[in-house]
Amino acid sequence: MSPSSFQERRFGLLTAVSLVVATMIGTGIFTTTGFLLRDIGSQPAVLIAWLLGGVAAAFGSLAYAELVAALPHNGGEYQLLSRIYHPALGFIAGFVSLVVGFAAPVAASAIAFGEYLNLALGTAAISPLIWGLGLVVAASVIHSIHLGTGSRVQDLLTIGKALLILLFIIGGLAAVDPDRLMGSGDSQTLDAVLSPAFAVGLIYVSYAYTGWNAAAYIAGEVRQPERYMPIALVAGTLMVTLLYLGVNAVFLGAAPAEEIASAQERVGAVAAMHAFGELGGRILSGLIALGLLSTVGALVMTGPRIYEAMGRDYPAIRMLARRRLSGGPVIAIALQSTLAVVMMLTSSFEALVSYVGFTLSVFAALTVAGVFVLRAREPGLPRPYRSWGHPFTTVGFIALMAWMIVHAVHQRPVIVAVGALTVFLGWLGYLAARRLGR
Numbered sequence: 021m022s023p024s025s026f027q028e029r030r031f032g033l034l035t036a037v038s039l040v041v042a043t044m045i046g047t048g049i050f051t052t053t054g055f056l057l058r059d060i061g062s063q064p065a066v067l068i069a070w071l072l073g074g075v076a077a078a079f080g081s082l083a084y085a086e087l088v089a090a091l092p093h094n095g096g097e098y099q100l101l102s103r104i105y106h107p108a109l110g111f112i113a114g115f116v117s118l119v120v121g122f123a124a125p126v127a128a129s130a131i132a133f134g135e136y137l138n139l140a141l142g143t144a145a146i147s148p149l150i151w152g153l154g155l156v157v158a159a160s161v162i163h164s165i166h167l168g169t170g171s172r173v174q175d176l177l178t179i180g181k182a183l184l185i186l187l188f189i190i191g192g193l194a195a196v197d198p199d200r201l202m203g204s205g206d207s208q209t210l211d212a213v214l215s216p217a218f219a220v221g222l223i224y225v226s227y228a229y230t231g232w233n234a235a236a237y238i239a240g241e242v243r244q245p246e247r248y249m250p251i252a253l254v255a256g257t258l259m260v261t262l263l264y265l266g267v268n269a270v271f272l273g274a275a276p277a278e279e280i281a282s283a284q285e286r287v288g289a290v291a292a293m294h295a296f297g298e299l300g301g302r303i304l305s306g307l308i309a310l311g312l313l314s315t316v317g318a319l320v321m322t323g324p325r326i327y328e329a330m331g332r333d334y335p336a337i338r339m340l341a342r343r344r345l346s347g348g349p350v351i352a353i354a355l356q357s358t359l360a361v362v363m364m365l366t367s368s369f370e371a372l373v374s375y376v377g378f379t380l381s382v383f384a385a386l387t388v389a390g391v392f393v394l395r396a397r398e399p400g401l402p403r404p405y406r407s408w409g410h411p412f413t414t415v416g417f418i419a420l421m422a423w424m425i426v427h428a429v430h431q432r433p434v435i436v437a438v439g440a441l442t443v444f445l446g447w448l449g450y451l452a453a454r455r456l457g458r
Contacts, residue, residue: 021270033248036400040232040256042318045181047263048228050288050308051132052197052373053271056221058281060336063201063272065212066221070268072420073225074261077232079417081257082407083388084233087249089405090394092245095329096233097387104390108450113383114330115446120379120439122323123359125230126316128372130155131364133312139289140306155313159320160357164350178318181311182263188292188304189266195295196273219427226424227377228264231318232257233384237311246404272293324352336456371435378428385421388414 056066093099097117102110133155134148148400212218233253271280271287275294283290288308293301294409324340328349331340353451363372391407407414429436 028244032243033252036242036248036252037256039318039322040252041182041260042080042174042178042314044229044256044260045185045232045263045311045315045321048183048224048230048373049267050136050312051286051369052224052228053268053282054283054287055224055370055373057272057277059217060212060215060221061217062183062212062402064209065218066272067201067265067268068209068213069218069221069225070228070264073222073229073269074257074264076226076417076420077229077257078254078261079409079413079420080388081232081253082409082413083391083417085253085405086403086407086410087387087394088249088253089246090401090403092242092249093329095326095384098326098329099424100387100390101383104393105386108447109386111330111334111450111453112385112443115449116379116383116442117323117326118356119359119442120376121230122319122326123356124363124367124372124376125227126156126319126323126356126360127363127367128369128376129312129315129319130360131369133309133316134379135286136289136305136309136312137241137284140302140309142302155316156320156357156360156364159313159316160353163317163320163324164353176272178314181314182259183310183437184307185263185267189263189270192270192274192291192295196270200277201269207418216427216431219424221432222420222424223374223377223381223432224427225377226381227373227451229257229260230376230380233387250405318358320353323356324349325350327355334453336453365413373434374432375438378425378432378435379442381421381424382439385418385425 041099042159053066056069057063060066062067087100087104091103093102095114098110100110101113130152132149137151138144138146138148152417242252273290275291279290279294280287289301290303292304295301297303327337327340328343329341331337331342331352340355341349342351343349369376391410394401
């Protein structure tokens with residue numbers, strides 16, 4: 021199985037970094053803190069959860085940077101796990117990416133977009149679902165028709181979103197009550213951090229940090245990947261981690277705990293109304309909705325590159341590799357968007373978040389462990405970048421993922437079962453693709 025190299029390397033460092041930032045800064049930061057506070061019950065512990073999530077993402081990005089600099093091809097975990105372990109595991113990872121890594125986050129982001137847009141407009145005349153469906157269709161069309169237009173729009177939306185969050189942090193600090201951030205004492209915070217609820221809460225945090233590896237999916241189309249990929253992955257992740265900590269400090273310090281815990285996916289709007297008043301809250305809700313345009317666009321841009329790579333390697337699904345001239349992989353984009361629409365119509369927001377966070381953590385841990393495997397098996401492989409802090413950063417990432425996964429098995433058995441079913445379906449898909457492709 022050999023990765024294709026036919027793509028033009030037309031994306032630069034800015035696009036690679038912006039994809040990481042855009043994919044990470046999505047529904048998670050504006051929605052999941054309410055679920056965290058509801059389950060953990062301690063504001064300082066919630067901040068620690070966000071910090072640990074950032075540390076894990078940073079450690080993971082260091083490992084991915086080494087892998088994709090050495091193997092700069094489109095496809096992310098599909099290409100990496102196929103090369104490191106076995107084509108079957110790579111195929112399953114590609115299937116999981118389709119369902120869990122991209123279609124589900126597209127659905128969740130689009131639902132949140134509709135919620136925040138209605139809050140900004142002060143009306144519920146149009147269902148959030150309708151707004152979300154329109155966004156998915158529009159993003160799919162733009163990224164199917166012309167790559168250049170899609171990437172430029174993506175860059176501008178991402179820069180605007182990052183500036184929006186920075187302004188929110190600066191403006192909201194004046195409304196922060198330090199007593200709220202301190203909680204009820206060190207002992208309560210420690211108890212909360214050591215609780216099973218905290219470990220399971222990292223599922224929500226993991227969902228919010230999903231995307232720290234986004235640039236890996238377009239590595240085959242990035243100029244000078246051996247130089248730019250490590251910068252994009254590591255710098256993008258660290259930038260988002262700092263923004264996340266600042267935003268959550270404002271969320272938890274500006275609004276009463278009970279309101280944040282009950283806000284569910286409207287956390288951003290509730291905190292903004294306390295920090296800036298009703299009008300300010302509506303304006304910020306509109307800006308958050310605008311920022312979610314960037315998130316959906318990034319997911320539509322990156323995910324289909326995985327299925328495109330799978331289509332080139334497996335004749336039975338070759339249709340996924342079809343592209344328009346100067347455009348994106350049309351059928352792959354349509355497949356992902358169709359699944360996202362189905363999820364929007366059938367799943368709850370919280371279920372989507374848990375499903376994504378748990379399942380992707382398993383495959384991210386397997387990929388990061390690949391640094392050990394590849395160094396042992398192929399010591400002579402050219403490595404333009406070697407993971408900083410290895411083996412400590414690599415082991416740290418795997419340990420954090422394992423801690424979360426073990427507790428999730430006990431606390432969220434239904435979500436774990438659905439994740440396992442997804443993996444099983446991916447394995448059946450691999451067997452079918454091999455048999456039909458003979």
